[in-house]
Amino acid sequence: MPKTPPGETRERVYCYVRERLFEGRPPTIREVQHAFSFRAVETAREHLEALVQEGRLVKKNGQARGFALPDLEGLKGWTTPRLVPILGRVQAGVLSTAIQDLDGYIPVESTHSSQELFALRVHGESMTGAGIFPRDLVIVKRQATANSGDIVVALVEDDATVKRLRIRKGIIELHPENPNFDVIIPSRYQCRILGKVIEVRRFLERASSPLRY
Template sequence: MPRRPNPTTASPARGTIRSEVLAFVRGRLAAGSPPTVREVQQAFGFKAVESARQHLEALVAEGRLAKSPGRSRGYRLPVGGGPELNVRLIPQLGRVQAGGLREAIEDPDHWDRTGWLAVEGPATGAEMFALTVRGESMTGAGILPGDTVIVRRQDTARDGEIVVAQVRDEATVKRLRLRDGQIVLQPENPAFAPLIFAPDTEIRILGRVVEVRRRLA
């Protein structure tokens, strides 16, 4: 049968079965279901489990795959030196009316009806949610209408950070400025005026913007 024995001159085996195995594993990982060794075996028609495992182990040895030994479906993408890939799903509250935003944020029971967004971030248990931006008040900071902002839930923020704040019954995204005991919500667009508040008035910080996303498709 078609054995594929020693090419000997074998360079790092590009464009060969081995790379196809890598591509297969990549596809399965992207689809969210890491393959078992036997699934690789079947996909390539190997008659022995070990044949698939040899390719997988070789890919690990070459650094083109990573794995957790012993664990089932343990093959992963190699982490590029950086921190581990840590993806979380957060609720997308973008279409909640402003008045209900606070309840939506604080009541996880509302989340099931929303969309979900995959974000990468620290493993910390920080609550996060996503909102859709309305208006052009932050275009100067590269935040356009329709953009999605990913917000880390917190009650306070530091000067200069971009925050989501609740002003009376409305939620708004602005840059926070703390001056002379005053709270200023500063737009990043000369056509808009800053909103100035005294502490403990009808303003409340709902979270800090940690990421901005815009889909162009």
């Protein structure tokens, strides 16, 4: 197996440290070593020191958790956004396989941790009546259950879709918010709730697009 290029590994280290900092949990050098399975702690140290030299991190001497982002250094009263992973796309219309490949990150202000949230790109027009349009990003809280009336991301067999959940006499129904699309009534063994949609993001300018790493 070919080795990962040093620049790519360093970028991954930066993304990891940055997300930990946004969560208020700055990592130690040894935690970075374990996160990336480096054989030696010195390898983690070298990547972190290189990021300091590049100006992407700052270091507080004498502190085990002394790495910080330069733009947040000394700033008080700021709200800590979470860097939420964008996991491919989801169809709002005909069912489409949800791609699990990482497609970037988006900052979200939330009381939930990054591990509880994910984002998906919407394709299709079945949810336009709920204000969810093609190319929107839906921010989703991971949960296996939801209430009737919630907008959810559901996995039907191997395909994912975003719909409004209705439960009638114990039967799950996935309703579109567009009269041109049909209600989906899967069997209880075919359907699994992946999460509840808690926010919708729409970008009008390229400058506002999600973070790419």
